[in-house]
Amino acid sequence: MNNEQNKIPQATAKRLPLYYRFINNLHHQGKLRVSSKELSEAVKVDSATIRRDFSYFGALGKKGYGYNVEYLLSFFRKTLDQDEVTKVALIGVGNLGTAFLHYNFMKNNNTKIEMAFDADPNKLGSDIGGVPVYHVDDLEDHLKNTAVAILTVPSTEAQGITERLVDAGVSGILNFTPARISVPDHIRVHHIDLSVELQSLVYFLKHYPLEEEAGD
Amino acid sequence: MNNEQNKIPQATAKRLPLYYRFINNLHHQGKLRVSSKELSEAVKVDSATIRRDFSYFGALGKKGYGYNVEYLLSFFRKTLDQDEVTKVALIGVGNLGTAFLHYNFMKNNNTKIEMAFDADPNKLGSDIGGVPVYHVDDLEDHLKNTAVAILTVPSTEAQGITERLVDAGVSGILNFTPARISVPDHIRVHHIDLSVELQSLVYFLKHYPLEEEAGD
DNA sequence: AATAAGTCGTGATTTTATTCACATTCTTTT
DNA sequence: AAAAGAATGTGAATAAAATCACGACTTATT
Structure with a gap:
């Protein structure tokens, strides 16, 4: 390593x-x-x-x-340590979070979403895509040896949850919220900002015209 | 422009x-x-x-x-043409596609998903997040002046659908499938590959250790 | 009014990433 | 066994992006 x-x-x-x-x-x-x-x-x-x-x-x-x-x-x-499974937690079982739970990341993959958290009591106990859903209040109780978290909470919650994740020992965060979260230097964050992606695609289309007609 | x-x-x-x-x-x-x-x-x-x-x-x-x-x-x-709305179509109303339909891209945004397509007849007619869902066979009938498509179909379908989108006049594609699609030179594609993002985060964690403890 | 503090815009530099182009080596064909 | 063809690995060149560092100007303070 x-x-x-x-x-x-x-x-x-x-x-x-x-x-x-x-x-x-x-x-x-x-x-x-x-x-x-x-x-x-x-x-x-x-x-x-x-x-x-x-x-x-x-x-x-x-x-x-x-x-x-x-x-x-x-x-x-x-090289990619495909034989060793990295444990992942998902925070925020909304539409996007649910999609990821159903998405089978394990295919060709060394990562596994092992647990999910949400603030909505109605979602507790359910097993979405085979992943147990706990209450977000109990985050610290369940996160053990979890290296990575996927953040799909409302952006207002992003910073607060992030701090709890960091304290609980998570070292990498895949942030799908529009918020840019602050973390200590030893934590790695990758941002995937869906509306920025869409908007920047639109910007490129309008301002960076590619060759007109080329026929593949 | x-x-x-x-x-x-x-x-x-x-x-x-x-x-x-x-x-x-x-x-x-x-x-x-x-x-x-x-x-x-x-x-x-x-x-x-x-x-x-x-x-x-x-x-x-x-x-x-x-x-x-x-x-x-x-x-x-x-500069970002926020006053002009860009029409977007979404292809593939699975878990991820559904999440995007519910996601309100219009907030701070000049893009609007105006229609969605799926191959499953059960999904037709429904109005997910206020967006009508049509059958993917009728793609060409509905796509008019649609500049951008969001691709959330199974990866096996990606290339075929892409070709139809291009023929129907779409000029930008936001590709969420793991497939790398081929397009003519004048079409712009942005790939968002969720499992690559997750895997590369894991790779960075293991191979590019950041400063140990820094206490932001 | 003079001085100090703050902040931009940018030339120069450094860093990072991509691409060219070719000597070298292996495979295939005749 | 020789010649032709294919494809790597890489030094060198180029391109793209980030960062440094500072002159110039603005605002705030004394």
Whole structure:
């Protein structure tokens, strides 16, 4: 864990799970080898970028041949710690939270939502998507060895809940609320802001016109 | 529209909706002025980056004073075309799709989901979150002047639906499926890959340890 | 009125990420 | 066994983004 290979660029690290999924697909399709060019077409990342990304882990391929799918898969499985399950808690069983509970994150994945919390007493005890729902007041009682929390509460609650999560030992938060939460330096937060995504797509459409008609 | 200010960096463009939202908040709180430093603390973006971002639009602030909230707000409203509503269609009324229909994107927003589509006949006619649901077979009949589509279908369907959307004149797609879809050059796609986000957060936690204890 | 404090806008620098382009090596074909 | 073709890995170049650091101007204070 946290090896001295700290040199892997963040942009590369963000692409690793994507590569992993597609390599997995190839493996299921029975493909034995793959070139950076083929992979590029599948994941929509420039082939030179893929080769560069892979090269941070050493020479995974063979010149003139490409990459062995099986080898690549086992390498990425190891690198992404796919054999070790990371426990995740979800806070806020609203529409979005419920969707995630039903979403099967475990497919090709080393993460498992083990419990959920909500402030609404009507939601207690129910097992949404096989995940037990507890009252948010009891957060601290249930969160043990939970490394990651998915935050899908109303944005007014975001900061308060965050502080409790941090105190309870969570070290990573996937924040789906529009609030930008404050955390101590040792906590990592990734923001996914749905309306910003939509708005920025609209902005790009209006201000960054792409080639008109090109026929794929 | 698509002015000659094509020079705005993409990274800046992605942050604009975020700035807009926070400036809006400040305005509602009755604040009259704000400095890049204050804004920085709120949106968690370095203050120099904020000043640089704003500077692409000219001199919006005043030295020694900061930015006038009202002016900033009206400037961003104009820049982000907040007065013109962009029509959005949602394809795939599963758990995630339903969550978006309930989510009120219109708050602080110039986008409106006007219709939804699903392949399940049981979902037809229902008005989820005030949005009518049509059968996906009738996609082409209803999509008129719809610029943007949100894709929340099973990943096996993603490419096929995408092609129909493109033929029907959609020019931007917000893709929530794990599939990387292929589109002609003049179509813009933003991918939001939920399990990649979760996995990459986990990867960062394990491999990029942050300062141990800092006590914010 | 003079001084101090605050804050922008930006040239310069640094950092991060992407892409080019090719020598090298492996595979396949003849 | 030689030649042709394919594809890696990477030094070098380029591009994009973030950050530093400070002159210039504004506001607040004495």
